[in-house]
Amino acid sequence: MDTITFWGLAALAVAALLVGFSKTAVSGANTVSLAIFAAVLPARESTGVLLPLLIVGDVLAVFTYRRHAHWVTLWRLFPAVAVGVVAGSVFMLWADDAAVRRSIGGILLFMAAVTLWRRRVGTDAAPATGPTDGGGSGRGLAKAGSYGVLGGFTTMVANAGGPVMSLYLLSTGFRKLGFLGTSAWFFLIVNVSKVPFSVGLGLIDGHSLLLDAALALLVVPGAFIGKACVDRIDQRLFERLVIAATVVGGLQLLLR
Template structure:
């Protein structure tokens, strides 16, 4: 806290507000928040500060969109995500800041490219129920492992899961409701791992106590904006935020 300047705190506060906005409007936009936190704080430690803020945003999103979740999709994802979280924990035992940034940035750009290609070469009329097929289960497991790994390593699972839900044909409310429950459960389960790695401690929680005050205004703005965002624009914003976050991590 003593080493953070006023302007750095302003940047962190704006990033915390963007977390709230992303949870209720454009999921994946909080990759910008991730980049801001990693720029102001050491990249590795920034993940521990950001996690409780994300959980607050997840809680608000669940309270807002809880009725729109598609639970069969969630149950298909959770086993693979667990494996990804364990792999991410092992990775964090030896990875330095540079390895974390390059790994996550590369994965985000790869996933964005795959999603854009799929949307240009496959039918757009896909329903969540179709993900129950063998091909759908394989895709769910692949995205689940990547989502678990990226969310554990850098709290960057949002873009990966956003791309999966878009590819599965989810509309705005189903998208937001399913992702809200997913990240509340996953992020909460990550807390013991982050504490064990020393990423969450007394100092990080003191900073969190100040920054969470900015999450609610961002979430309210997102709620007001979401109904005014066209579905096609919504999808482009999600993919654009993913690409931006990936580039920020690679170029920093």
């Protein structure tokens, strides 16, 4: 981290702003942040640097949307997510920087494909404020389990659980505020639970926290910008830009 160039620091600063913005406005922007972090820093260590910044953003998002969470959905997801986080931790035990870099790149491209598929089949239009997939039915629990395991694994390996959870929440029928409130609480709880794993894996240490202390100052204005813009954003255009940047970032990590 002592070798980060001026332009590298500038890129990390932009990524920190996007972390805050993604937590209060458009969650897809976070995929751009993790691509920037993995490009500027060693891919494996980048996940540990990014995690505390995500938690700062989660706290701000919970403060903003705390009253709109759907806790039945959250409790249905948590057991499967825990399985995914443990699986991701096991993977990180043996994965070197190249393996993590390729994994992050592959996950980014997969998330971009999932987002494009979601838009193609028209799941962006959410008709209800809560889940409409059968609640505690076998189909609903199986769906929560599959999304939860994938979300837990991707968030542990690459801090990239956002697109998976976005797809799940949208497919179960959440409007904007319910979506933002439920995802805010979800990621605050999950990201805090990942801290002991990241410390144990050596991904979070004193040096990474010093860098976080500087970058965290930019997460806060990013969150306020997101809150101010959430009702004014041309969602379609912004999603296209996020998808394009995600694909470029994913390819860059795979071909690096």
